[in-house]
Amino acid sequence: MDYRTVLTTCSYCGCGCGLYLEVLDGQIIGTIPCKTNPINQGKLCVKGWNIHEFIQHPSRLRQPLIRKNGTLTEVGWDEALDHIVSKLKEIKEAHGSDSIAFLASAKATNEENYLIMKFARAAVGTNNVDHCARL
Ligand code: SF4
Numbered sequence: 001m002d003y004r005t006v007l008t009t010c011s012y013c014g015c016g017c018g019l020y021l022e023v024l025d026g027q028i029i030g031t032i033p034c035k036t037n038p039i040n041q042g043k044l045c046v047k048g049w050n051i052h053e054f055i056q057h058p059s060r061l062r063q064p065l066i067r068k069n070g071t072l073t074e075v076g077w078d079e080a081l082d083h084i085v086s087k088l089k090e091i092k093e094a095h096g097s098d099s100i101a102f103l104a105s106a107k108a109t110n111e112e113n114y115l116i117m118k119f120a121r122a123a124v125g126t127n128n129v130d131h132c133a134r135l
Contacts, residue, residue: 001025005032012047014106015039021052028052088124097125104131 005020018037022030031052035042054060064080065072075083091099102120104113113131120129 007034010048010051011107012051017044017048019044019048028055092124098128100124100126101128104129
């Protein structure tokens with residue numbers, strides 16, 4: 001039996017609480033709050049306590065999906081990104097930059113959210129950027 005804990009950061013919101021994931025024989029089985037983390041000091045909210053449950057959940061999306069003939073179909077990342085680029089260009093040409101909006105997420109890092117803002121303003125040309133801490 002191989003049991004160990006892995007120190008990481010909760011990805012549910014921007015607070016950044018520290019926690020240990022319990023790993024038993026390669027499977028994540030539980031969460032323990034980190035007492036020495038200056039943010040949460042050994043505490044977690046209910047989402048943090050249960051964060052281990054989604055990581056290996058069978059319903060978790062692991063690949064991009066594109067609707068083809070009315071059916072969501074798994075595709076590779078290159079195809080998904082090409083699809084996004086062509087659709088954004090199509091919408092921008094037909095309706096202008098401000099017809100596009102971006103929603104960032106607290107589940108992304110600050111750096112990733114910064115890049116979304118930069119992409120919206122510098123590449124697409126819109127200030128339509130918002131954020132939902134609970135996306
Ligand atoms: S969701 Fe809860 S445990 Fe996770 S970072 Fe936010 S406050 Fe901390």
